[in-house]
Amino acid sequence: MGQYGTIARLHSLLSEKRLSCTELTRAYLDAIKKENSALCAYVKVTPETALKAAAKVDAKIAAGEPLAPLEGIPMTLKDNISTKGIETTCCSRILKGYVPIYDATVWDLLKKQNAVLLGKSNMDEFAMGSSCETSCFGGAKNPHNRKRVAGGSSGGVAAAVSANLAAFGLGSDTGGSIRQPASFCGVVGFKPTYGAVSRFGLIAYASSFDQIGPIAPSVEDAALIYDAISDYDPMDSTSIGRKAPVSPALENSIRGKKIGIVKEYFRGVRPDVDSAIKKAVGVLCSLGAETVEFSLPAISYSLPVYYILACAEASSNLGRYDGIRYGYQTKQHFADRNDMVCKTRSEGFGAEVKRRILLGTYVLSAGYYDAYYKKAQNLRGTIIQSFGEAFRKCDFIAAPTVPMTAFPENYAAKDPVETYLTDLCTVPVNIAGLPAVSVPCGFGNDGMPVGLQLIGPEFSEAPLLNAANQYELASRKTSFRSVETGVRL
Amino acid sequence: MNYELVCGLETHVELSTKTKIFCSCTTEFGGEPNTHCCPICIGLPGTLPKLNRTVVEYAVMAGLATHCEINPDARMDRKNYCYPDLPKAYQISEYDQPLCRNGWVQLKSGKKIRLTRIHIEEDAGKLVHERGNTLIDYNRSGVPLIEIVSEPDIRSIEEATEYVETLQTTMRYLGVSDCKMQEGSLRCDVNISVRSKGSRQLGTRTEIKNMNSFSHMTKAMEYEMNRQIDLLESGEKVVQETRRYDESTGCTEGMRGKEDADDYRYFRDPDLVPIHVSKEMLASIQARMPEDPQKRLERFEREYSLTEADAALLIERRRAADYFEAAAKGTKNPRTVANCITGQIFARLGTDAAKDDFQVNVSPENLNALLRLLDAGKIRTSQMKAVLEKMLDTGKPASAFLSEKDLAGISPEELQKLCEKAAADNPNAVKDYRAGKEKALKAVLGAVMKTTHGQANPMEAQKILAEIMKA
Numbered sequence: 001m002g003q004y005g006t007i008a009r010l011h012s013l014l015s016e017k018r019l020s021c022t023e024l025t026r027a028y029l030d031a032i033k034k035e036n037s038a039l040c041a042y043v044k045v046t047p048e049t050a051l052k053a054a055a056k057v058d059a060k061i062a063a064g065e066p067l068a069p070l071e072g073i074p075m076t077l078k079d080n081i082s083t084k085g086i087e088t089t090c091c092s093r094i095l096k097g098y099v100p101i102y103d104a105t106v107w108d109l110l111k112k113q114n115a116v117l118l119g120k121s122n123m124d125e126f127a128m129g130s131s132c133e134t135s136c137f138g139g140a141k142n143p144h145n146r147k148r149v150a151g152g153s154s155g156g157v158a159a160a161v162s163a164n165l166a167a168f169g170l171g172s173d174t175g176g177s178i179r180q181p182a183s184f185c186g187v188v189g190f191k192p193t194y195g196a197v198s199r200f201g202l203i204a205y206a207s208s209f210d211q212i213g214p215i216a217p218s219v220e221d222a223a224l225i226y227d228a229i230s231d232y233d234p235m236d237s238t239s240i241g242r243k244a245p246v247s248p249a250l251e252n253s254i255r256g257k258k259i260g261i262v263k264e265y266f267r268g269v270r271p272d273v274d275s276a277i278k279k280a281v282g283v284l285c286s287l288g289a290e291t292v293e294f295s296l297p298a299i300s301y302s303l304p305v306y307y308i309l310a311c312a313e314a315s316s317n318l319g320r321y322d323g324i325r326y327g328y329q330t331k332q333h334f335a336d337r338n339d340m341v342c343k344t345r346s347e348g349f350g351a352e353v354k355r356r357i358l359l360g361t362y363v364l365s366a367g368y369y370d371a372y373y374k375k376a377q378n379l380r381g382t383i384i385q386s387f388g389e390a391f392r393k394c395d396f397i398a399a400p401t402v403p404m405t406a407f408p409e410n411y412a413a414k415d416p417v418e419t420y421l422t423d424l425c426t427v428p429v430n431i432a433g434l435p436a437v438s439v440p441c442g443f444g445n446d447g448m449p450v451g452l453q454l455i456g457p458e459f460s461e462a463p464l465l466n467a468a469n470q471y472e473l474a475s476r477k478t479s480f481r482s483v484e485t486g487v488r489l
Numbered sequence: 490m491n492y493e494l495v496c497g498l499e500t501h502v503e504l505s506t507k508t509k510i511f512c513s514c515t516t517e518f519g520g521e522p523n524t525h526c527c528p529i530c531i532g533l534p535g536t537l538p539k540l541n542r543t544v545v546e547y548a549v550m551a552g553l554a555t556h557c558e559i560n561p562d563a564r565m566d567r568k569n570y571c572y573p574d575l576p577k578a579y580q581i582s583e584y585d586q587p588l589c590r591n592g593w594v595q596l597k598s599g600k601k602i603r604l605t606r607i608h609i610e611e612d613a614g615k616l617v618h619e620r621g622n623t624l625i626d627y628n629r630s631g632v633p634l635i636e637i638v639s640e641p642d643i644r645s646i647e648e649a650t651e652y653v654e655t656l657q658t659t660m661r662y663l664g665v666s667d668c669k670m671q672e673g674s675l676r677c678d679v680n681i682s683v684r685s686k687g688s689r690q691l692g693t694r695t696e697i698k699n700m701n702s703f704s705h706m707t708k709a710m711e712y713e714m715n716r717q718i719d720l721l722e723s724g725e726k727v728v729q730e731t732r733r734y735d736e737s738t739g740c741t742e743g744m745r746g747k748e749d750a751d752d753y754r755y756f757r758d759p760d761l762v763p764i765h766v767s768k769e770m771l772a773s774i775q776a777r778m779p780e781d782p783q784k785r786l787e788r789f790e791r792e793y794s795l796t797e798a799d800a801a802l803l804i805e806r807r808r809a810a811d812y813f814e815a816a817a818k819g820t821k822n823p824r825t826v827a828n829c830i831t832g833q834i835f836a837r838l839g840t841d842a843a844k845d846d847f848q849v850n851v852s853p854e855n856l857n858a859l860l861r862l863l864d865a866g867k868i869r870t871s872q873m874k875a876v877l878e879k880m881l882d883t884g885k886p887a888s889a890f891l892s893e894k895d896l897a898g899i900s901p902e903e904l905q906k907l908c909e910k911a912a913a914d915n916p917n918a919v920k921d922y923r924a925g926k927e928k929a930l931k932a933v934l935g936a937v938m939k940t941t942h943g944q945a946n947p948m949e950a951q952k953i954l955a956e957i958m959k960a
Contacts, residue, residue, distance in 0.1 A: 082535040088534075095534070100533065102528045104535060200535070201535040204534075235539060236539075237538070312756060313756075316567050316578070316579050319577070320532050322578070324625070337573065364756055
């Protein structure tokens with residue numbers, strides 16, 4: 001263990017007093033100051049919060065007290081995770097100036113470990129997008145090539161981690177929003193089983209899909225973070241909590257494990273991405289795993305199912321932003337309350353959010369409900385069932401995270417439907433509530449990172465991350481490239 | 490033509506749980522605006538609802554008391570609409586899988602009004618219009634409600650009133666709501682149509698929203714019924730719409746028509762899990778259900794020999810009935826206990842609200858002790874009443890107002906002697922009595938009572954005197 005782990009390395013630097021937490025935190029804050037204007041990974045930097053936490057950690061170190069695994073580790077949160085006293089905007093104009101009066105459960109858990117919050121990171125507006133470019137602050141750039149996007153929606157977290165501007169971060173994944181930017185930025189992104197991590201305090205996009213998870217430089221780090229944030233939370237009725245800690249289970253052989261290769265996941269995949277994935281599967285096989293090929297026809301319906309259901313939920317979740325209680329209110333003259341709400345929402349939401357609210361409102365409307373929403377719900381059941389059958393044939397499914405590498409800038413804005421199609425490999429997991437991890441697995445012809453996606457059955461976090469870790473240990477030298485920016489210790 | 494009213498009611502009952510339906514804020518009525526609130530009930534971004542299990546229990550109790558089937562797998566849905574008093578822009582309610590279905594409520598005539606469903610939902614906040622401004626108070630936001638929907642079985646205004654009163658008594662009896670119309674904890678929407686008597690077809694209905702008193706409800710129904718009859722008589726049609734009752738004019742006026750009706754875009758709330766009512770849970774609720782008021786009334790008549798009128802006075806208020814049963818335990822004459830409650834104690838309490846609350850500073854145990862003294866012949870009825878007044882004044886037990894001598898009473902031997910003496914002192918009366926003048930005994934009895942300062946038991950004394958005087 002500890003081979004590629006950043007968190008473990010920082011933990012030992014702090015514990016052995018080779019570096020104070022304040023020094024470490026300052027190093028990150030300085031790097032952010034230097035690099036962030038070009039990368040746009042952070043939308044808000046919180047030096048005071050960070051240094052206060054660092055001082056606490058230093059006092060503990062001075063007193064000779066042992067440190068928790070994430071204690072003193074500088075990190076970031078996606079800007080849809082509520083932080084008491086720190087503006088939380090979902091990168092939407094409509095929430096500008098909104099300062100939560102309570103903490104999200106995940107942040108509460110990390111705070112208790114004295115994790116050092118460097119700032120809130122960039123995202124697509126309300127997590128709707130695949131490029132981070134729907135952010136009202138402008139999108140985060142890809143640290144591997146700044147002419148490319150960081151991906152989305154958790155683009156800011158992925159860019160920050162990739163550019164060494166944070167040791168790790170928490171994102172949220174509704175249709176691929178952790179895995180896709182992690183794949184684009186060449187880092188590890190892990191979406192846990194729905195219910196494993198509390199959603200309390202995560203500003204909702206599509207409640208039955210949203211799941212918080214870690215973005216980190218290595219699988220080992222992702223496992224440590226997952227162990228810290230997965231817990232039963234009475235404040236979230238859909239919370240189940242984790243079954244057992246994952247970190248101690250990353251050293252197991254994957255000999256004899258069956259890797260499912262599902263035809264539908266390889267449709268329309270760019271050839272260079274396809275060959276990177278096949279090569280990665282080869283590495284898994286060299287470690288003793290076996291492949292089984294089969295078809296899962298039901299997942300072909302994933303995109304319409306996802307966009308109908310997620311937009312339906314979004315249209316309801318975003319109804320509360322009316323300019324009355326918090327956030328943005330129109331500066332224009334308004335005739336009455338209705339006029340005020342209309343103007344506020346027209347000015348406050350961006351085009352992609354409006355598109356999804358309209359779509360969601362439409363599919364729930366009387367006369368259309370049966371044709372769209374109900375049908376999509378039924379198909380969701382079919383997809384869940386077919387995954388259940390798939391996992392009787394294999395232990396994990398291996399697939400590309402994205403059928404391509406990071407888009408050029410403004411690519412996503414040109415054709416929304418084509419952009420939706422790039423979510424093909426990530427959304428089935430959210431529909432079924434399954435855990436999935438994206439691990440860097442080399443580079444495309446354009447030199448941009450490619451992500452290998454491993455998907456497991458519900459609550460298979462431990463064997464899933466073990467397999468990802470075994471792959472990483474076997475291939476890191478060729479599959480991963482560090483970016484020459486930020487804090488590198 | 491002769492017209493008949495066809496009416497169905499949607500009754501909203503605020504449940505009297507201590508905390509709100511999805512958070513731990515208090516449900517107390519009143520309070521400074523926006524002081525009974527938290528991030529959850531004001532719908533701040535990122536918050537999630539957590540269902541209060543007591544709400545489910547109370548709703549199941551309401552369902553059982555109205556003969557409903559309990560849904561073992563109920564679901565919560567979102568009802569989407571935009572209004573400033575609704576901070577999430579949706580109300581969490583139950584759409585196609587309500588907790589209770591297919592019940593009924595029986596009127597005095599024996600007629601059953603069928604219930605379509607009872608479902609649970611959250612209340613909204615309240616808009617306050619003040620000096621040209623509109624302010625929002627979210628104290629009520631998230632207070633649990635049940636909506637009781639009846640079939641269109643009601644045929645007169647009297648039936649409508651009786652139906653609501655019956656619900657009110659039932660809910661109060663269960664202790665699930667105080668059903669105070671003036672505080673808004675019971676509100677009705679009335680669906681009305683008319684048709685020619687004997688017709689089996691339903692006419693076009695209108696819905697009058699938010700009736701918050703019986704008198705408004707009666708007036709609004711009368712007005713609306715006549716309005717519809719007038720329309721039909723003049724050959725016009727009733728338009729299906731939602732109407733508002735204007736208290737100042739006594740009229741109903743249209744709010745919105747069918748085509749403007751909101752499309753609530755109901756769908757399952759993804760933040761909540763199905764409500765499972767297990768057989769065990771149902772059994773445990775059933776075991777804790779208070780006795781059905783009607784059955785209890787019959788039992789009071791049978792077990793305590795109360796008149797129906799007396800029993801009804803007690804049953805009407807569950808706390809009074811409970812108090813009665815505790816106070817009457819082991820006493821010889823439960824009727825006297827009932828009279829104490831419906832007479833002296835009710836007089837003290839005064840208002841209907843106070844009688845409902847039944848905060849009495851004499852414990853049922855202390856009243857029981859007082860009545861046992863009466864049973865034992867240690868005090869007389871008039872004395873008992875006087876002592877009860879003092880007890881109600883001070884909250885002290887009877888012993889505080891009765892001397893040792895009072896309580897010691899007069900022994901049978903002593904009474905025998907006193908009676909013999911009184912007979913000897915009144916030879917004329919004895920003579921008269923023996924001559925057949927039964928009234929003469931009363932004079933001698935009066936003498937006994939006088940010498941004992943009223944402490945003697947007149948019944949006992951009369952018995953002894955009759956023995957002595959007939960000899």
